[in-house]
Amino acid sequence: MHIQVNNASLYCYTGGKPLDPGKPTVVFIHGVLNDHSVWILQSRYFANHGWNVLALDLPGHCRSGGTPATTVEEAADWVIALLDAAGIQQAALVGHSFGSLVALEAAGRAPERVRQLALVGTAYPMQVSQALIEASRDAPQKALDMVNVFSRSTLAPPPSALGPGTWIYGASMALGKKVLASNKTVNLFHTGFVACDSYRNGEAAMQKVTCPTLFVLGETDQMTPPKSARSLIANAQKGAVVTLPGGHHQMTETPEHMLKALAGFLKKPQDLL
Amino acid sequence: MAGYADPGFDTLALHAGATPDATGARAVPIHLTTSFVFESSEHAASLFNMERAGHVYSRISNPTNAVLEQRISALEGGVGAISVASGQAALHLCIATLMGAGSHIVASTALYGGSQNLLHYTLRRFGIETTFVKPGDLEGWRAAVRPNTKLFFGETVGNPGLDVLNTPEVAAIAHAAGVPLLVDSTLTSPWLVQPLGQGADLVYHSATKFLSGHGTVIGGLVVDGGSFDWDASGKFPELSAPYEGFHNMVFTEEASVGAFLLRARREGLRDFGACLSPHSAWLILQGIETLSLRMERHMRNTQRVVEFLAKHPMISRVGHPMLESHPDHALAQKLLPRGAGSVFSFDIKGSRAQGQAFVEALKVFSHLANVGDCRSLVIHPASTTHFRMDDEALAKGGISQGTIRLSIGLEEADDLLDDLKRALRAAEKAGA
Numbered sequence: 154m155h156i157q158v159n160n161a162s163l164y165c166y167t168g169g170k171p172l173d174p175g176k177p178t179v180v181f182i183h184g185v186l187n188d189h190s191v192w193i194l195q196s197r198y199f200a201n202h203g204w205n206v207l208a209l210d211l212p213g214h215c216r217s218g219g220t221p222a223t224t225v226e227e228a229a230d231w232v233i234a235l236l237d238a239a240g241i242q243q244a245a246l247v248g249h250s251f252g253s254l255v256a257l258e259a260a261g262r263a264p265e266r267v268r269q270l271a272l273v274g275t276a277y278p279m280q281v282s283q284a285l286i287e288a289s290r291d292a293p294q295k296a297l298d299m300v301n302v303f304s305r306s307t308l309a310p311p312p313s314a315l316g317p318g319t320w321i322y323g324a325s326m327a328l329g330k331k332v333l334a335s336n337k338t339v340n341l342f343h344t345g346f347v348a349c350d351s352y353r354n355g356e357a358a359m360q361k362v363t364c365p366t367l368f369v370l371g372e373t374d375q376m377t378p379p380k381s382a383r384s385l386i387a388n389a390q391k392g393a394v395v396t397l398p399g400g401h402h403q404m405t406e407t408p409e410h411m412l413k414a415l416a417g418f419l420k421k422p423q424d425l426l
Numbered sequence: 427m428a429g430y431a432d433p434g435f436d437t438l439a440l441h442a443g444a445t446p447d448a449t450g451a452r453a454v455p456i457h458l459t460t461s462f463v464f465e466s467s468e469h470a471a472s473l474f475n476m477e478r479a480g481h482v483y484s485r486i487s488n489p490t491n492a493v494l495e496q497r498i499s500a501l502e503g504g505v506g507a508i509s510v511a512s513g514q515a516a517l518h519l520c521i522a523t524l525m526g527a528g529s530h531i532v533a534s535t536a537l538y539g540g541s542q543n544l545l546h547y548t549l550r551r552f553g554i555e556t557t558f559v560k561p562g563d564l565e566g567w568r569a570a571v572r573p574n575t576k577l578f579f580g581e582t583v584g585n586p587g588l589d590v591l592n593t594p595e596v597a598a599i600a601h602a603a604g605v606p607l608l609v610d611s612t613l614t615s616p617w618l619v620q621p622l623g624q625g626a627d628l629v630y631h632s633a634t635k636f637l638s639g640h641g642t643v644i645g646g647l648v649v650d651g652g653s654f655d656w657d658a659s660g661k662f663p664e665l666s667a668p669y670e671g672f673h674n675m676v677f678t679e680e681a682s683v684g685a686f687l688l689r690a691r692r693e694g695l696r697d698f699g700a701c702l703s704p705h706s707a708w709l710i711l712q713g714i715e716t717l718s719l720r721m722e723r724h725m726r727n728t729q730r731v732v733e734f735l736a737k738h739p740m741i742s743r744v745g746h747p748m749l750e751s752h753p754d755h756a757l758a759q760k761l762l763p764r765g766a767g768s769v770f771s772f773d774i775k776g777s778r779a780q781g782q783a784f785v786e787a788l789k790v791f792s793h794l795a796n797v798g799d800c801r802s803l804v805i806h807p808a809s810t811t812h813f814r815m816d817d818e819a820l821a822k823g824g825i826s827q828g829t830i831r832l833s834i835g836l837e838e839a840d841d842l843l844d845d846l847k848r849a850l851r852a853a854e855k856a857g858a
Binding site: 328408 | 445479492498499500651674688691
């Protein structure tokens, strides 16, 4: 569905279900050069298990209009504005990579609006090498290849979002190219990486978060290694950590582990704390 | 880069999609089971509703087949694949997923006879028409487009004349018309060319041929490149509009890339049911593991045979793009630098009886209706694979009554040349 936010039409995948004011809501926020589709399995599961799901395409990405955010703070404001526009007082926020910083910042800015926070493949600071930042600007195809190599942890991924027979590496490459091509005026790759690299409010935001927080980390994640989340974990008031046996493609390379972690946390956060 | 996270072709051919399971088995296990036990009712519902990924019933998916599908996707540079019962089933799955009655296809004239039959005769009965154009006639491809055109289709090297498909140019024309390009890459295999990297959107193989490589199994594979924008095209409500057959799912919303695969599996395998046996999938995997080694030898032997035939006085024409005399020599050098395959045709001077004498005198070459075997093969297309075509249609496909097709195998090249020399002497005597 499309929701009008700040004079832009934002696309949100809902798992095929209409929004129901009587149900709790979970918002899924994707990372750089991704879109809502990286959350398909998780979206469909929660939409069919008692939740409203809003898996958005961030502004200026794929099916969403609007100008892409150039900072994490700007993107966080979009997420809060999305909740306002959808008439949702409180939601669980689940973000991956860049999206995890957006979710964190949104939860720090409006702690009363966030009932649970899940940070998947997160790091703070989320430093991006100068070489990769430059490649994302000057040679996006090469940079996309590098990112997907760093993100991959297995040559034999289990059945995943498109079903058995999906080659996650190829799917991620194709999605990156599609997202990049979806915005003719802004290089979403470079803009996203600069936003990750320049974000400085992580620890302060974490200290303001009052809701339960789950860190979902990839054991062999080379993009956001588990140790890079230590400062956020240390600053979480109610934090728990789950480590998955995979890399940075947590949602697609380890979908069953991911579901178990998220379902447990969203249904009964107290059990993990 | 190199290594496990960024492996090369030969490493992918051995490892993509497979890792030792709980038993520690190093080779890919054959999962000969129709169905898979659910953990609970809730787990069953989640699998059926695509909330969780896993195997339910082997017509839709199977762990052995999934290894094969991931492996061919990795080798072709795709987002995923679907294994089916044959190459013909692969072609049918592509067409049936993308269109229905009232649709139109633009296809190359240089096609496998079975594909030509499907398009020209059988699909017409189901309301799908095809316009055939010579693969090198770029203006012809453009001119053949109609408002209801849904697909461009050609072979990397067209059987049996080895017309080379100008994939980048034909893809550009297809995309300008808002339709995808489907390429049959059976005769080249991903070792010689990866059509998705040259602009094609979908690739399929008769895995019966070079991929399995040993003449033991029938199978097909469809690979989706994930690059075609089905929404922007506006011609594919099959993918971009709600599908009543699956809870009004809009496939392009579910899968920003790979929507084709989603429908092809969820509808095509479910309803048409042309699935591949896990045992057959395993045999194809065994073949793929040595694809590079075999293709190198296929090409080396082919070069020896082509050079021999090109100089022989009994031969009037050898149709292989490695020869400068072939009309697509330059294009092949550009698009197929490793070679244009080991299946090609040539014409014997003399009568049809002399051609038959040649075929019957061969001892190392086997006279049969297949290509891409590790053994060398021979056939007379006009009386076998293309027997339904009249002289005019044969001529359009570059075939005459004297045309002989060879599939060069992995034997000692000297033994192949000896066999051919002896058979040519027999043909000469038959004309005396």
